[in-house]
Amino acid sequence: MNARRLALVLCLSLCTLVGCGGGKGKAAVVAPSKTLPPANPIAVQKMVEGVTAAKDPKLQARAIASLREAIKIDPNLWEARYDLGVVLAQNGDLAHAEEELRAAVKLAPDREDVVVALAEVRRRRGSHKDAAEALEDYVKAYPGALRARTLLVTALRDSGQHDKAIAQAREVLVRKPGDATALSELALSHLGRGEADTAQLLVKQALDVDAKSAIAHRVSGLVLLAAGDDAAAFQAFQKAAQEDPKDGTSRLNMGAVLLRAGAWAKAAEQFRAVLQTNGDDVDAQIGLAAALRGESEGKNPKMLEEARGLLAKVLERDPHHIAANFNMGVLYAESMKKPGEARPYFEKFLDDAPRGHPARAEAERQVTAAKAAKGGS
Secondary structure, three states, X not given: OOHHHHHHHHHHHHHHHHOOOOOOOOOOOOOOOOOOOOOOHHHHHHHHHHHHXXXXXXXXXXXXXXXXXXXXXXOOOHHHHHHHHHHHHHOOOHHHHHHHHHHHHHHOOOOHHHHHHHHHHHHHOOOHXXXXXXXXXXXXXXXXXHHHHHHHHHHXXXXXXXXXXXXXXXXXXXXOOOOHHHHHHHHXXXXXXXXXXXXXXXXXHHHXXXXXXXXXXXXXXXXXXXXOOHHXXXXXXXXXXXXXXXXXXXXXXXXXXXXXXXXXXXXXXXXXXXXXXXXXXXXXXXXXXXXXXXXXXXXXXXXXXXXXXXXXXXXXXXXXXXXHHHHHHHHHHHHOOOHHHHHHHHHHHHHHOOOOOOOHHHHHHHHHHHHHHOOOO
């Protein structure tokens, strides 16, 4: 086995290890379109060390350092850039993860796993349209790339392009009839168009195909939630969590619903449960910060400081994290009554957030108010 082939095998094993990249299943194995020089064996060894360290949650810093060293030795080692991007994403550093994965895509534009990982990071950063555009280009070139096409459905739906999402979900089902994940995504796309009855029928079909599908149970919960049946929705989310105990998505869903309902303490319980399993889950950290902010009602300094610490931890890893910046701004402006300290976070959010982000109007209002309070400067 030559050095470059060894690097490829390690890259794929790491993808399975950390679970990044838009769904389960084997990636389409396609040789990179670019002809690259043979991999530097010392760089490959450093990558091996990084992959090995990444298996231990306590050795993430060592893994990142080893992978960075591998890239420094051999900048063309796309597998190391991909592995580094995956590890950084797993540890919440989405900005640098996107940077490494972009570089990996340039070096290996035909690799489905790399393209999917980059799109997933962009989705997590709120750049749904960018994620969708890259995936659309890829599936045009590789129509049989089902992982990429399934994630494309999600990205299109998240960016509000429900008609396109429905068309792509149907393309998945043409190639893989009765796929529970595709049926669930199709259900969410119809739900996004306000077609609740169609969504309900599709999610029932998904559960008929696979009664143990965690994603189908999660979507069932969202459909029930849209219908106003909170109790049944929570049962569906709980069922999803039972079917896939390692996936905290259902608890995050429940926490988000509880936040919307103003049940701050119960929402905090759900987010803390996720953090007990994965202490670095960024969404859970941000959700818990929001729950603590709501529960404190601006009167409990201990809760507010815990919320601030959670958001600061996210921003230390990723200063460009748009949700963390927005929530930190709200914390300072609304709960701590410090609009001057809030302003830089809202401005950072406005610099980084997509133009169509639904929170832009509130961030702009907060910046304007902070400027007015300071005399317009």
